[in-house]
Amino acid sequence: MRIFETLKPKNNIIQKYVSYYYLDIADDLNYFNQYTCYPHFNNTISLYKNHVVDFLKEHSVISFKKDADPVQIFTPLREKILKVTQNGPVHKIGIVFNPLGINQFLREDINISKIISSPSLSFFDNDFILQLFGENNLDKITSLLDNRLLDNFVNFDNAYLLKAISLLHGIDHEFNIDELAESKLGISRKHLNRLFKKYIGTNPQKYRTIVRFRQLMDYKLKPIHQSNYTSLSHQVHYTDQSHFIKACKQLTNLTPSQFFKEGKIVGSEDTFWNFMR
Structure with a gap:
């Protein structure tokens, strides 16, 4: 079974x-x-x-x-x-x-x-x-x-983190981390880094990189989205297709074509694994 x-x-x-x-x-x-x-x-x-x-x-x-x-x-x-x-x-x-x-x-x-x-x-x-x-x-x-x-x-409640995460997951606007901390949250970048490291486990820059990658991956895996990598890259704020290819290699050690070819969705949610045998 x-x-x-x-x-x-x-x-x-x-x-x-x-x-x-x-x-x-x-x-x-x-x-x-x-x-x-x-x-x-x-x-x-x-x-x-x-x-x-x-x-x-x-x-x-x-x-x-x-x-x-x-x-x-x-x-x-x-x-x-x-x-x-x-x-x-x-x-x-x-x-x-x-x-x-x-x-x-x-x-x-x-x-x-x-x-x-x-x-x-x-x-x-x-x-x-x-x-x-x-x-x-x-x-x-x-x-x-x-x-x-x-x-x-x-x-658990932390207004700075909740707002930061909401903004980093949004696809309508793009913020650099200094702007996010100082203009949107009213705190220093150093303070924001400390909060992310303590409660999330990484810094906001790395977190945003992972969010972008997962957003593009989710778009690509949905049957209704048949856009090419260039179009998809712009939707989640990669500067161009080469930017996404570089990020994909850094995060997965694979090119995008290899990544989507070798990985497999398991279940009905976002579980995406590469089975080796």
């Missing part, structure tokens, strides 16, 4: 902060899978039922172990490609947060820019994780996640 399903939160509050959940199940004892996750401005909590994890440089190796406790992994905003290897049966639930989304539910201090896993991370308790994996109904899994996140809701 092989299942990959993306699920949208039902609760109105959770919908503001969580983009989607996903369920990844493979019950073959000899299952082996490798894929590449590309740079993204979101971050995730991944839950595994009975697994152990090894973190290598830009590479996470997840291995099934029958008697192991559940594993939970925080993956921050990705500035570089991340390779993931899955060995043995997979029982995984992912939570994909919108920008600043995870900050609404953190009840412990973590380094928002580093991958971290249990036991250092305890976003959920093990009994709840096992309850999730004991449930076969997708609507019930969604409701359980919605309700537990509501229980953990702390309502």
